[in-house]
Amino acid sequence: MSLLEVDRLSVRYPETPEPVVNEVCVALDHGDSLAIVGESGSGKTQTALAIMGLLPANARIGGSVVFAGTELIGATPAMLNRFRARRIAMVFQDPMAALNPYIRIGKQLGRVLLEHKLCRPGAVRERTIRMLKKVGLPDPERQYHAFPYQLSGGMRQRVLIGAALLGEPDLLIADEPTTALDVTVQAQILHLLYELQEETNVALLLITHDLGVVAGHCQRMLVMDNGRIVEHGATRDIFTSPASEKMRMLLAAAPRITAASPPPREPAGGKPVLEIEELSVSFRERRNFRQEHLNAVRPLSLTVGEGETVAVVGESGSGKTSLARAVVGLIPADSGRITFLGQLLPPSLNSRIRASRRELQMVFQDPLTSLNPAMRVADVVAEPLRVHEPGNDDHADAVLTIMKQVGLSTALLDRYPHELSGGQAQRVAIARALILKPRVIICDEAVAALDGSVQNEILELLRHEQERSGLSLIFITHDLAVVKQISHRVLVMYLGRLCELASGDTLFARPRHPYTKALLNAIPQPDPQAKPVDVLLAGEVSSILHPPSGCPFHPRCQAAIAVCRDVMPELSAEDGSEVACHRAAELDLSY
């Protein structure tokens, strides 16, 4: 008898014709780690919620979930509550949504202990602090009194893991625990999860869309598609010889850093289209009645050639999004010059002339927020033309052409954004940018919210457009793996400064800045044979309000020496690549 036995579990909603979970069987024992892998809509989260008894009231549930000999389907809330925390615990995707913003974290964790009578009221504080220490929260005595918003995403996720483990559960369900986090933080959190699992012998059910997350540590995995299990077995076997079509597809779509991918075609002309010189961006923040300057982007230069793709990579807080928004004019730059097609662009969008606004476009991260929910696809796509060609009312042809170009059926023209899938919505957003025939598109994490296979389709679409029309792309991302196949050059940023700028091939094979190396190492590989992720980057990004002296990266750098603490390294340029590191010449970081 296993600890958890899920037998032919089905979940169905009245409004959907097909069950969202269809005859799923899972068995799990103490110390096991099992991953459920699938794309969005495959039913993996519904399965987890069904096990926890957290499905909405209108869900029709069939089959059985037996945990330690007790049937959980149809159990009363009071009975389920006896299992929660003590026996089964869950870690959710979005740690900010899972924590109550009004309650200090120590108190929130203490409540778990009190609610489930896990210890004497007098010992709550001590146990909570011990747990915060265990999940690697720095200075737990002080953080005990912190509110969730005062912690970074990674720290919040640590707190949630701590909350889940307080009751010393037998089963821990983690639903996409690292999806909302930076790659570097993801590596730390995964490391923590697996370490804690070994220590406590808890059974781990990990739900993810990211094969890289699974490959390193989970012994067994299930692949789900359309509510059904299409494949299950030992992780190693499935990765080496996938039996199902779905798994083969997922594997093919998984971004890889190590695999040799065909290098992107050389940029067409190389004539500079967009020149950014010494651009800096800062925000004024008022804190405790004092004004503080937050230097989001320190003076930084970059030239983008015609038909070229430049990736801008960095963790959150690196200033990459501020850079993008300043270039398109959504926020004013403090200083520096932007030259676009030979003309100087004024910093604010409103003072830019029509033509330059037309030819410099942006695609945003989340297609569902960047599309107006009250506008139909046809109106969304036609709006740029309506604005720029006010005399001409008939844009139907142009709309049909562009829909075909981005691979969307014209049947979607009448839909509202919420009726589209993530990939379709992002195509609509791209169509809206392309319809103006821009010369440069800045993509701000344009594929981060999408499933792996959809990511590849969108990247392919952009690359195709580039080949067709000589479009230049600036790709803002936190994930180096995603941009590997499409970037000619990669710019790595840290705390608003340029660390390294090099051609894609060079950067991936021979990174010269320790931060680049660390970013590359943090990416979990979809390959069980690969050595597990190194946590090269301990700690988190330093505060941008009070950046460290000298090289901003030195507190986290393993190669830091005395001079790094005191002197900001100069940017040294050498056959097309630039690096800002004191030890660039002596370190050998190549693979």
Next chain:
Amino acid sequence: MTAFKRLFRHVRFNRTVTLCAVTLVVLTLLSLLAPLLTSHSNVTADFANRLLPPTLADGHIFGTDELGRDLFVRTLYGVRVTLFVAVVASFVSLGVGVLYGAIAGYVGGRVDGFMMRIVDGLYALPFIFFVILLMVAFGRSMFLIFVAIGAINWLDMARIVRGQTMSLKQRGFVDAARLIGVSTSGIILRHITPNLLGVVFVYTTLAIPQAILMESFLSFLGLGIQEPQTSLGSLVNAGVDHMGSSSWLLVIPAVALALILLCFNFLGDGLRDMADPRGKT
């Protein structure tokens, strides 16, 4: 404009909305056609027939009041005034309040500060004092009542819309619209306003009863509609005096008032659902 087109495309599919809209239209028509429907006048006193209970015999189907005036006609005239107040209130708060709030919220900064201080100033003005001042300056008229109610009614709407706009402004689609070159007015009208409709409709349905009640309050103080003119509010007030002996004088106008308020409430609810593109229709 697509939002409005969509609204009216779906109107006929929602039963509650249809029922409420039809009731309101019928009431409006009845109140406008009141003089043709009965031979009784709403102003002439008839002391022989004081306080008659509802009867079919001589056409006083709702009975008569303490001056012998026909309650049916008076109720319809009351509906006329009350509906008029409702329409004025909703137009002012929809037209002025929504635009004012959207502009203040979207433009932000000093413009926002200045515009909202005006709203605060009007809030701070004691309402009754304001009405009395108007009466003193311009003399008594029904028009002034509407001005007074209108002037107060849009303030809440402006505040609510401003708050909503400020949060909508943060959404990606506003940035996207700016980048493709949509002008500020285009963003407010085409991108912000349609997304405000849900809140606006709900708030309008709250503002209308408020305006109707405000009117009856003013009438009660003798600052509003003057005899022999009447509104549902003043009819209810008058009915209270005869509650014990002639209950119909209270019940009939009160039922009419409740019917109107309910209709507006359901109408607003239904419109809100239809304004939401995510709603199922």
